[in-house]
Amino acid sequence: MKTRFAPSPTGYLHVGGARTALFSYLEAKKRGGQFILRVEDTDLVRSTPEAVQAILDGMAWLGLQADEGPYFQTQRFARYLEVAEQMIAAGSAYRCYCSKLELETMRAQQEANGEKPRYNGLWRDRSDPAPIGEIGVIRFKNPLTGTVHVHDRVRGEVIFQNEELDDLVIWRSDNAPTYNFAVVVDDHDMGVTDVIRGDDHLNNTPRQINMYQALGWAVPSFAHLPMILGPDGAKLSKRHGAVSVLQYRDDGFLPHALLNYLARLGWSHGDQEIFSKHELTTLFSADDVNHSASRFDLEKLKWLNQHYIKTLPAAELAPELTWHLQQRSLTHASKHADDIITALRERAVTLLEMAEKAAVWFTPLAGYDETQYAKQVNATSCAALSALRAKLAALPNWRPDAILTAIEQTLAELSLGMGKLGPIVRLAITGSTTSPALEHTIYLCGSTEALDRIDALLARGAA
């Protein structure tokens, strides 16, 4: 049993492609099969090495490791031509020498007559020699009559009339195969048993099945996934913001959060929302995929991301957070990743947010929130702060629990509530009155820096 993900490298890996890859991957893992990656780069003009790299990077970040590949179609042209020529010899394909102009007139005329535009089979049964100097193309001799039954694992049985189909080009005049042909040859040669791909290929499937049959090859099983739409119900595009999976990485999402979110888009397992990777690989089945397109909802993705930030072991989060800290040139904060996670995991929806919030401890204080300063700094609070400072300075161990004890003792000695001390400490350390639990806020600053910041506020308060 084998599945594949076969993107064409004309852009980055977007969420729709990522979900197709995920479902193919899961189906293979679930059934103990192989998952292969094939780059469909037969369009020499639109394919770029940058896009190949972007797709590979996206797959790697998501952790969708292929068992084979990546294969490149551009390296298999000899094989495609070999098969095309075999088909000519067997009478299931033929050369066509129609010019672009002829084709265009044909189409224009059909459209004028209100017919479906398609190749009329002009060269299908001609045996006269090729026009001099013409290279021509090779076309597949599609059956004229009868029906093609597609047994789709998500759509059920879909029936197409051969009359609706025409003789498609399988080998172009610029010596390259076309998509519909290369796919058939590759899926056969590579032993792909289960084709899982986007909805937009459903209409190509009967043509491909006809080619499998002409070649005497076994037809694989098909599953056509519904599309992922933008939040407004329109097709996903750059206008909707982050469509590249790597953009989600940059925005602070965990790969597993995206995976979990994507899995639930078009697929479900009862009321379950949270799935570990192991659960996905055991529970997923292409048979359970929905029929209708779904919209991408960033809010739910955020919820999942926050869920994983809250619950994943710090050891798993630390490398991801470190990456973000480094992106923000907070390299020296990396060794405190675990402490940052402890302080902020319930206060950040994304890792990017976490890294941004962590910056207050590792960059010079920018200044105070003056409105809060005016409200919170007074004789009482300054006295409390300086009492706390004395205790902090005397601390043998700079640990959160010890700091918390110091805070509690200070409050007890002065008979004050936390409300009298909290705001001014936050102001001193972070410049604002919003921050994580006090002991972590102070602790993460480091003893020297924390005391300096307290002194700075006290000095200004006294003046």
Add this chain to the structure above:
RNA sequence: GACCCUAUCGUCUAGAGGCCUAGGACAUUUCCCUUUCACGGAAGUAACCGGGGUUCGAAUCCCCGUAGGGUCACCA
């Protein structure tokens, strides 16, 4: 235009003829917890596209509309 696909709360979905006064999750509203910001807890608002059948009974099956989407290339 032709062919193909789809249709349950704002969104993701459960639902495979009676278990449905339609369940869960996100979002939203209110309340509780609380030193800030959060986390957490409780409650609430909110949906079967329309019309015909079939059946004792339909969100579920059939037909017709309607609305979305996809495909009709020497792109993939």
